[in-house]
Each structure stands twice: as C-alpha cells, then as structure tokens.
Amino acid sequence: MRMKYTISLVFIVALVIIEKENNIISRVSDKLTPKQTPQTPLQPSNSASALGLLKLNGSSFSTLSKLDPVFTLMKRRLENYTEQRSEVIGSAGNRKHILLLATTRTGSSFVGEFFNQQGDNMFYLFEPLWHVERSLTLEGGGTNATAAARAYREVLQGLFLCDFTPLESFIDPLPVDHVTSALFRRESSSSLCEESVCSPFVKKVFERYHCRTRKCGPLNLTTASESCQQKEHRTIKSVRVRQLETLRPLAEDPRLDIKFIQLVRDPRAVLASRMVAFSAKYNNWKKWAVDGDVPIDDDEVRKLKGNCDNIRMSAEVGLRQPSWLRRRYMLVRYEDIARFPMRKAAEMYKFTGIPFTPQVKDWVLKNTQASNEASGVYSTQKNSSEQVEKWRFSIPYKLAQVVQRVCGPTMKLFGYKFVNSEAMLTDKSISLIEEKIFIQNFS
Ligand SMILES: *[C@@H]1O[C@H](CO)[C@@H](O)[C@H](O)[C@H]1NC(C)=O
Ligand SMILES: *[C@@H]1O[C@H](CO)[C@@H](O)[C@H](O)[C@H]1NC(C)=O
Ligand SMILES: *[C@@H]1O[C@H](CO)[C@@H](O)[C@H](O)[C@H]1NC(C)=O
Ligand SMILES: *[C@@H]1O[C@H](CO)[C@@H](O)[C@H](O)[C@H]1NC(C)=O
Ligand SMILES: *[C@@H]1O[C@H](CO)[C@@H](O)[C@H](O)[C@H]1NC(C)=O
Numbered sequence: 001m002r003m004k005y006t007i008s009l010v011f012i013v014a015l016v017i018i019e020k021e022n023n024i025i026s027r028v029s030d031k032l033t034p035k036q037t038p039q040t041p042l043q044p045s046n047s048a049s050a051l052g053l054l055k056l057n058g059s060s061f062s063t064l065s066k067l068d069p070v071f072t073l074m075k076r077r078l079e080n081y082t083e084q085r086s087e088v089i090g091s092a093g094n095r096k097h098i099l100l101l102a103t104t105r106t107g108s109s110f111v112g113e114f115f116n117q118q119g120d121n122m123f124y125l126f127e128p129l130w131h132v133e134r135s136l137t138l139e140g141g142g143t144n145a146t147a148a149a150r151a152y153r154e155v156l157q158g159l160f161l162c163d164f165t166p167l168e169s170f171i172d173p174l175p176v177d178h179v180t181s182a183l184f185r186r187e188s189s190s191s192l193c194e195e196s197v198c199s200p201f202v203k204k205v206f207e208r209y210h211c212r213t214r215k216c217g218p219l220n221l222t223t224a225s226e227s228c229q230q231k232e233h234r235t236i237k238s239v240r241v242r243q244l245e246t247l248r249p250l251a252e253d254p255r256l257d258i259k260f261i262q263l264v265r266d267p268r269a270v271l272a273s274r275m276v277a278f279s280a281k282y283n284n285w286k287k288w289a290v291d292g293d294v295p296i297d298d299d300e301v302r303k304l305k306g307n308c309d310n311i312r313m314s315a316e317v318g319l320r321q322p323s324w325l326r327r328r329y330m331l332v333r334y335e336d337i338a339r340f341p342m343r344k345a346a347e348m349y350k351f352t353g354i355p356f357t358p359q360v361k362d363w364v365l366k367n368t369q370a371s372n373e374a375s376g377v378y379s380t381q382k383n384s385s386e387q388v389e390k391w392r393f394s395i396p397y398k399l400a401q402v403v404q405r406v407c408g409p410t411m412k413l414f415g416y417k418f419v420n421s422e423a424m425l426t427d428k429s430i431s432l433i434e435e436k437i438f439i440q441n442f443s
Helices: 002-032 046-055 060-066 068-091 108-116 129-136 145-160 221-230 244-252 267-277 279-291 299-320 334-339 341-352 358-368 397-406 408-414
Strands: 097-101 122-126 233-238 258-264 329-333
Touching (some): 097 108, 097 244, 108 122, 108 233, 108 258, 108 341, 108 358, 129 145, 145 244, 244 258, 244 299, 258 299, 258 334, 258 341, 267 279, 267 299, 267 397, 267 408, 299 329, 299 397, 299 408, 329 334, 329 341, 341 358, 397 408
Parallel strands (some): 097 258, 122 233, 258 329
16 A cells, blocks of 8 residues: 555655756757747746655655656656756856955955957846845845845846846836946946947936946846847856855756856955055954954954855855856956966856857956056956055054954965065065966866
8 A cells, every 4th residue: 555655655755856947958958949939037946845745754765766667667757857958058158157255355346357358149147136135125224145145046037038037126216117327337247338238328227337328328237138138148247145055056957058157366465455545444454454453353354254165155156166056156266367467267168168259368368468558447447466465564463464364264265375474465575375276177
C-alpha cells in the first residue's frame, strides 16, 4: 500500500520537474525567434514546491533509493531534457549580461565606461537601483537589507530582460504611460540617448538628467525596452548590491548568461575619497581627523566595518567558485585598473566573452593618459597612475589605522598592505599593493 503511494508521488514529482524543464525549453526557443513578444518574468519554481512536498515526509528520500529503477529512468529523462536545453542555449549565441558590482568611490563609473563605450552592440545602464534604494530608504536612513536585496534582484532581472516594469514602480514620480523625465543619470547611458530612443524635445519639461549628445524629450521606457532588445549584450553597473549571494537566482535563470565583475579598492583610499566627495556625510570623520581621537565604538565605525565585511563576504563567495558561479565571477582591483588600464580592460572583455573593440581601446587610451582637466565628483577622466597613490597624502595616519583595524580581513584578502607609521603611509617608495592574481582560468 505504502509502496504504491510512494511510486505515484515520485511520478508526480518527476512529471512536475519535466514539465518545468519543458517550460524552460519553450522559453528558450521563444528567445531564438527573432521577433519576440515581451518575456514574462520567471514563474515561482514548480520544482521547488515539489521538493517541499517531498520534504513533508522525512522518510521519503530513503524510500526513493528503493525505487531505484524508476528513479534512474526519470533521472535519465531529465538529463535528456537538460542536454537539449543547453544545446538550445549554446546556439542562442552570445548574449551576455554583465553586472558590474562595486561600492562608491571604487572607480565604477570609469569601469562602466569600458562597457558603455563598446558601441552599438551594448545596452548599458548606469545605477538603475538608485531609484530602488531611494524609495526603500527608511525614516532613520538605511534600508531593510532583506527587502532591499529582493527588490534589487527583481529589478535587475527585469532590466537584463529589457523589462522596465519592475523598475518603474520605484521611479518617483511614477512614469505616465511608461514615459519619465526622472530616470537617474540617463545621460550616462549612451543607449538611452541614442537617436532611436530620443523622443522629440519638449520645451516645457525640465529634465534634470537630460542627454548631452542630443536634445531629447522625456524618456519613453517602451522605446528603451525595444532598443534594449535589439542589442546583443547588456551591462548594468551598481554600487548598491550588498551581498553577491543574494543574486544567485540571476545566475541560475536560464534566460540569462550573467557575468559578475566585482570591483574593489583599498578601503583606506575609499574613505579618503568619500570624505572629499560626500563631505557633509563625513563630518564626524573630519572632526576625528583634526582631534586625532576616534571613538572605539561608534555608528560610523560600525558602518565602515559592515561595508568592508559585505565586500569581503561577496568576494569570498565569488572566489570559492561554487557551481552556480563557475566562470561567472571576476574580481578586479581599482589599483590594477589604474595602473594597467588597457590590460585590465582586455582581461575583463575576455572574461565576458565580448569582443574588445577598437572603440573601447581608444576610449581607454584617451581617458587614462589625459591631463588633469577632470572635474566633478563622478568624473572619469584622470591620469590614473597618479591618482592611485594620492589618498596616502590626504588621509591622516590615525584614520588609516582605524580602517586597518575594522577592515583588516578585507584588506588581507585583496592584498592591501598595512602601514605601521605615518612615515610608511606617505613613503611613495613603499608600495601598499601586493601583486595578486585572483582567479586565472575563465575557460
Ligand atoms: C510518512 O512516513 C511515515 C513513517 O514512515 C508514515 O507512517 C506516514 O504514513 C508517511 N506519510 C506520508 C504522507 O506518506
Ligand atoms: C534520450 O534521448 C534519446 C535520443 O533523443 C532517446 O533515444 C532516448 O530514449 C531518451 N531517453 C530517455 C530516458 O528518455
Ligand atoms: C525586513 O523585510 C522583511 C521582508 O519584507 C520582513 O519580513 C522583515 O520583518 C523586515 N525587517 C525589519 C527589521 O523591518
Ligand atoms: C512610447 O513608445 C511606444 C513604442 O515606441 C509608443 O507606442 C508609445 O505611444 C510611446 N508613448 C508615448 C506616451 O509617446
Ligand atoms: C601621469 O602621472 C604620472 C605619475 O605622476 C606621470 O609620470 C605622467 O607623466 C602623467 N601623465 C600625463 C599625461 O600627465
């Protein structure tokens, strides 16, 4: 009696799994047909609930092994489907989805340009999660990490599939008929200022983030989505995701071929840079710099530690290369990009599998050897080798010590050397960057 019951249960589970695989195959084939209808978001996983069903009875798993022949057949069937699926994905060509993960003041705008400049094949978005973070910010500042992580993931998933709907609900004021004049830093995405996405200029509408390359009216997100679908590759830059692990569903989404590039920088340099760029928010630090005293237990110090820990934990997950991240994760240090911009840009392109165009090469050349005429806090034009050591003369030794204390493990992981005196901090003949290679084989 019980045997019979279990057999039917196993069949149901197997059918559910196969059904789901079928869905994936048809979704992928949909993707292959050139004129596609807008993609529907991934449905909640059927097989997950099927697994839940199995777990209801603790003994079910052991019973499964007794039903080996049935189970093996099902497994083979499943493997068949999985094979077909990967063939379809393989031939779907080369659409890549690149997520550039960073924190503020790590040169992410600069590195984002490597992809923004790629040309007609790339749809690039600059900090779309700005809207999400802003609307989820709680009264006392900060966000609910769980809720934010989920919203970030859903919005990113939509955007990688050219669906702006999840993002729209976070844009303030809400877009009307999918048209908005409030998209943060629209002008930083060349894709959003192209001829085809540029609606006629409207005199009366104030657009804070207006296109610089041409005069455009408010952004029609339907048009933007159409343009996105025409492009071969998609890149999003974000300084808002806290933990790489929270993005695992994106890596496992069969509609996406996602590559994560995590950009990190010496936390002492980041602090020095933030104290200048976000001056008003760093009044405490500036006061401590003058006084020479930093409280051991302070919210600001705890926040710094929290940031460092998040960055380190994300990198630890990436460097461990779990199967869901295999060939999908690359760690890049700001300092290496600043010192060897062309080499690092080429490596990043190699990792993503996208051709490194002459256009990108030109951009890198122009923007790393340029003179010091740069201006503005988000400026990307700088003499990058010079820039990389500048912080050593702007941060007081006392503050460098605090960073070393709370960000020690993070610094060790990335190969940033500690200083043990003010003299060492400002002695340019001593490099604070260990030569380090993180993951070598991407193939
Ligand atoms: C779960 O397993 C227990 C112990 O083997 C059994 O008594 C019970 O009937 C099972 N329940 C279901 C829903 O299969
Ligand atoms: C797997 O696919 C092959 C070829 O398409 C087929 O001959 C075989 O019967 C399939 N096996 C199962 C278990 O479905
Ligand atoms: C954060 O959000 C989650 C999910 O929305 C909720 O369950 C949880 O209670 C929230 N936590 C706090 C501290 O508000
Ligand atoms: C936005 O663009 C779509 C498609 O390009 C078009 O159908 C729609 O009318 C436009 N919306 C507005 C408000 O102009
Ligand atoms: C950039 O900075 C380096 C180091 O200070 C210097 O040697 C080089 O001449 C500078 N290049 C330009 C183009 O200013």
